[in-house]
Amino acid sequence: SQTIHQWPATLVQPVGSPLSLECTVEGTSNPNLYWYRQAAGRGLQLLFYSVGIGQISSEVPQNLSASRPQDRQFILSSKKLLLSDSGFYLCAWSAGTGRNQPQHFGDGTRLSIL
């Protein structure tokens, strides 16, 4: 069966520090991969999605970047964190590009910026 892992589960970082969040998927090949942010009391905002290695689409302009160095690895990064980067970050995967494929989510990383 397929599984998705995110780490770390929680992270406290000072303003201006770098960031690297990692997500890996097991049990499937060539998944679509997604990064979402969920701010406190708000819905989900799609940040990036990827349909293949090295292929990244950004949904909103921001202080973050994403990379997909391997088929089942998705990394969210920042060179300098802002206070506004605080939130709950969720990684998700889906099988292929069919619109009828549900997304499956990891357990998330709670990021607090001090």
Place this chain on the structure above:
Amino acid sequence: AQSVTQLDSQVPVFEEAPVELRCNYSSSVSVYLFWYVQYPNQGLQLLLKYLSGSTLVESINGFEAEFNKSQTSFHLRKPSVHISDTAEYFCAVSGGYNKLIFGAGTRLAVHP
């Protein structure tokens, strides 16, 4: 373009009472709809999905949702809720490249 509106940000209800969480969608293409549940400090879990066929879809824990094309709705219902159903519920419609467009969420609070 697709969009989702969840009409209630919070729904308080007593244990064993029925509940309905409302979801309306807008889509210019064929519709695929999903309900997700999020327990505190966890990721989203797929609750149920409508892809085609029967307009009534059910989950394993007693929730059901009905696709209504004429009213562009996909409301989630449960005839008798438990304390453990307390969570946030998100309705979503599928967009291009299987991007999901989520509603703002409805926080269900079940009280004893």
